[in-house]
Amino acid sequence: xxxxxxxxxxxxxxxxxxxxxxxxxxxxxxxxxxxxxxxxxxxxxxxxxxxxxxxxxxxxxxxxxxxxxxxxxxxxxxxxxxxxxxxxxxxxxxxxxxxxxxxxxxxxxxxxxxxxxxxxxxxxxxxxxxxxxxxxxxxxxxxxxxxxxxxxxxxxxxxxxxxxxxxxxxxxxxxxxxxxxxxxxxxxxxxxxxxxxxxxxxxxxxxxxxxxxxxxxxxxxxxxxxxxxxxxxxxxxxxxxxxxxxxxxxxxxxxxxxxxxxxxxxxxxxxxxxxxxxxxxxxxxxxxxxxxxxxxxxxxxxxxxxxxxxxxxxxxxxxxxxxxxxxxxxxxxxxxxxxxxxxxxxxxxxx
Amino acid sequence: xxxxxxxxxxxxxxxxxxxxxxxxxxxxxxxxxxxxxxxxxxxxxxxxxxxxxxxxxxxxxxxxxxxxxxxxxxxxxxxxxxxxxxxxxxxxxxxxxxxxxxxxxxxxxxxxxxxxxxxxxxxxxxxxxxxxxxxxxxxxxxxxxxxxxxxxxxxxxxxxxxxxxxxxxxxxxxxxxxxxxxxxxxxxxxxxxxxxxxxxxxxxxxxxxxxxxxxxxxxxxxxxxxxxxxxxxxxxxxxxxxxxxxxxxxxxxxxxxxxxxxxxxxxxxxxxxxxxxxxxxxxxxxxxxxxxxxxxxxxxxxxxxxxxxxxxxxxxxxxxxxxxxxxxxxxxxxxxxxxxxxxxxxxxxxx
Numbered sequence: 001x002x003x004x005x006x007x008x009x010x011x012x013x014x015x016x017x018x019x020x021x022x023x024x025x026x027x028x029x030x031x032x033x034x035x036x037x038x039x040x041x042x043x044x045x046x047x048x049x050x051x052x053x054x055x056x057x058x059x060x061x062x063x064x065x066x067x068x069x070x071x072x073x074x075x076x077x078x079x080x081x082x083x084x085x086x087x088x089x090x091x092x093x094x095x096x097x098x099x100x101x102x103x104x105x106x107x108x109x110x111x112x113x114x115x116x117x118x119x120x121x122x123x124x125x126x127x128x129x130x131x132x133x134x135x136x137x138x139x140x141x142x143x144x145x146x147x148x149x150x151x152x153x154x155x156x157x158x159x160x161x162x163x164x165x166x167x168x169x170x171x172x173x174x175x176x177x178x179x180x181x182x183x184x185x186x187x188x189x190x191x192x193x194x195x196x197x198x199x200x201x202x203x204x205x206x207x208x209x210x211x212x213x214x215x216x217x218x219x220x221x222x223x224x225x226x227x228x229x230x231x232x233x234x235x236x237x238x239x240x241x242x243x244x245x246x247x248x249x250x251x252x253x254x255x256x257x258x259x260x261x262x263x264x265x266x267x268x269x270x271x272x273x274x275x276x277x278x279x280x281x282x283x284x285x286x287x288x289x290x291x292x293x294x295x296x297x298x299x300x301x302x303x304x305x306x307x308x309x310x311x312x313x314x315x316x317x318x319x320x321x322x323x324x325x326x327x328x329x330x331x332x333x334x335x336x337x338x339x340x341x342x343x344x345x346x347x348x349x350x351x
Numbered sequence: 352x353x354x355x356x357x358x359x360x361x362x363x364x365x366x367x368x369x370x371x372x373x374x375x376x377x378x379x380x381x382x383x384x385x386x387x388x389x390x391x392x393x394x395x396x397x398x399x400x401x402x403x404x405x406x407x408x409x410x411x412x413x414x415x416x417x418x419x420x421x422x423x424x425x426x427x428x429x430x431x432x433x434x435x436x437x438x439x440x441x442x443x444x445x446x447x448x449x450x451x452x453x454x455x456x457x458x459x460x461x462x463x464x465x466x467x468x469x470x471x472x473x474x475x476x477x478x479x480x481x482x483x484x485x486x487x488x489x490x491x492x493x494x495x496x497x498x499x500x501x502x503x504x505x506x507x508x509x510x511x512x513x514x515x516x517x518x519x520x521x522x523x524x525x526x527x528x529x530x531x532x533x534x535x536x537x538x539x540x541x542x543x544x545x546x547x548x549x550x551x552x553x554x555x556x557x558x559x560x561x562x563x564x565x566x567x568x569x570x571x572x573x574x575x576x577x578x579x580x581x582x583x584x585x586x587x588x589x590x591x592x593x594x595x596x597x598x599x600x601x602x603x604x605x606x607x608x609x610x611x612x613x614x615x616x617x618x619x620x621x622x623x624x625x626x627x628x629x630x631x632x633x634x635x636x637x638x639x640x641x642x643x644x645x646x647x648x649x650x651x652x653x654x655x656x657x658x659x660x661x662x663x664x665x666x667x668x669x670x671x672x673x674x675x676x677x678x679x680x681x682x683x684x685x686x687x688x689x690x691x692x693x694x695x696x697x698x699x700x701x702x
Contacts, residue, residue, distance in 0.1 A: 030666055031555050033555070033665075034554065034664065035447065035662075035666055035670070037662040038664070077382065079698050082697055085698060086695075088695075089690060092690065094688070094694065094695050095380065096381055099684050099688045103680070203385065204384070308662075309678075312387025312388050314384075315381055323678060323681065326677055327660075329454070333454055334450055337445070338446065344437075344440040348429075
């Protein structure tokens, strides 16, 4: 609890009065406003980092993994063992997140937060295991409150270990068969929406399975009655170990003034948890993409975030965050490298 | 005329029965359909290139420049001399397109298609000048039919010169003060829409100037009566040299089965011209982004293209194409490098 409280205390509100950088942007040899959201992205990075000429060279994506008791109830199209199999795939460098991270020059850090099987030692996989999958939350809490706090703290630790080697921008990602189920539960509770409105087909379930999933989530909320204003309570009752881990990475990054690119639905559910622990967190977040998973839009709206790309992705792993990170880095290069009207010898607009 | 006709003849329809690549994608260790539009992008590159494992290493962006007689009528927020000043900026490597192209590993080829001033010799600027700016199209044709054909052929030449050094994917871009005016005219004529509906504020004109611009375009169409079914006629009457050049690059790339990423409004107007010369062109095009410029959506709809990113850009130069090109390249890396279920040892979905 101490590490979490201490880290939360270090989070300052993002301030947006960085005149030097903003003035530079306004003088770039381009028509005013013509780079649209690139301008907004670069200025936000300046405000978060308190650096007038930020460079996003060291990019790290944390892919946090965990298993879920509810997965045994048939809420997912894939069997539970896929979580640990995918961790081996990450270690081999053969998964989509490995390829997309390499494409944008980011490092992938995989963290076992609570996979149901023991994962073979591998230099690229951190062992932060809290348990062998959560409990079935339709019958009682997914985990204890102590475990919920611990999952966030192990996320903080994971970030801090990598931060020592340098991180300019961080992305979050997830792996966990069944984890859209807790994410829908978290979103329903915190955004105060009907379960049906925020529950989708995850990796691809049919109509009947979707009804079952909605039923499981509804039961989970009724049995546990999570307190929407208490992030730890929501996480412990209807969350997941990897969701706690992602919330921890987010909180640690905020405390270090490192911009965070949130991936899709699971990462955004974790961001909702983090924002309940400290509201200032929201200022540090970029929404990487808009997921096909129906609850994602609700979660983004609650956080007041506008996604950077919309490519109908619903894979997770951090794939949407990776693509967006490339665009955010580009926006900072525009700020740093495009010449101003004066430097370029270009006439200004007539007005 | 011969070069144009010959090149058009070499354009084959894009075929989409490439079972090897499509089967590989279906077996990647990801839930079916979970990479959304990345799947569509990669499969389209396969179909265009007729290569089952395409790699987009050699990326080239053509930024075609020209001046416009109508610019003297006050349809733009910037003075005409900015076109040639920006060419110097491109040569210095200090413009937004230089920075974004570098970011994704693309080469920028700047082509003077018809800038009003003489441009200093520079190894990165091709001289394909047809004239010192077009004529004011509100009084008569912007250029002769011979010049219109020549502008397309010089675009073809520009592409061919670079193709010898290798091009896996090409992006288009533009520079030309006043060139949203001909682009709106082209879009109005070919999409058969009211001028007002497809005319926007370009680099940032006010309400009064916008009315003036709509008036100029309306006059241009009335005076010249371009034939919507004849691309050369439309280009010569209400087009521009750089728009012809871009159409030429597009046509040449189609003939070589090279995928084309079209930038914003001006490039899309050029794509409309190219599609009127041969309808099969449309199969080779990717819409890089969705521009703020209001006519762009109409032009994209006419070509049946869905933009890849939407970042409220309206700069031109090829900036939107550059960002999208990075995403298209990523989609091909996913196809080539992500392991299949079998290769990765991951269980398939239960169905």
